[in-house]
């Protein structure tokens with residue numbers, strides 16, 4: 001048995017995913033009257049992301065169950081002990097990553113979120129899972145909170161905050177990546193700047209769309 005597949009983590013995740021399914025963001029008044037084109041623009045904006053996510057503060061917006069499993073698998077496969085996450089929300093992805101750290105023998109997961117109420121829920125979820133000791137929660141805009149006090153080496157990065165900022169966040173983390181560091185970027189199609197960067201081997205990355213949800217990349221030596 002693994003930490004991910006046993007209590008308290010497995011039933012907690014089942015409940016949190018079911019709650020997220022029952023409360024999709026499309027139900028938000030914030031989305032009433034928003035066209036597909038508006039949504040696309042907001043997802044790609046480097047100036048409107050604060051208001052956009054504030055309007056979505058009651059929604060979990062989690063990675064899919066499959067991507068959650070992928071996060072656990074990859075973290076286990078490379079025996080990650082040092083993980084950075086951009087975009088905590090209610091902590092569903094964080095639970096997968098922290099479960100992998102536990103099963104890898106321990107480590108440190110830095111996660112970043114600017115909605116205080118979301119961080120409270122994430123902390124509560126990680127505490128209920130018995131995994132809070134592995135997680136450092138950083139409150140505020142990740143452009144600032146991930147700019148300092150990083151681990152010497154980062155084994156795995158999850159990018160799942162404002163899509164337009166993926167390359168800017170990578171700027172802050174890049175000198176801590178090692179050959180073989182894995183980067184998983186959710187819905188990266190909304191950040192062409194990031195895809196061009198990791199898609200060019202001359203920049204020190206190899207990358208591919210792993211599914212229609214995530215771009216999977218590694219740092220080269």
Ligand SMILES: C[S@@+](CC[C@H](N)C(=O)[O-])C[C@H]1O[C@@H](n2cnc3c(N)ncnc32)[C@H](O)[C@@H]1O
Pocket residue numbers: 049053054060061062063086087088089090091092093094112113114115118140141142143160161162165
């Ligand atoms: C898609 S959700 C993250 C879902 C989470 N990874 C999960 O799977 O449960 C994106 C989150 O990133 C947060 N966020 C977006 N841009 C941010 C920024 N610049 N700094 C900190 N948090 C940010 C939003 O408030 C939102 O909660």
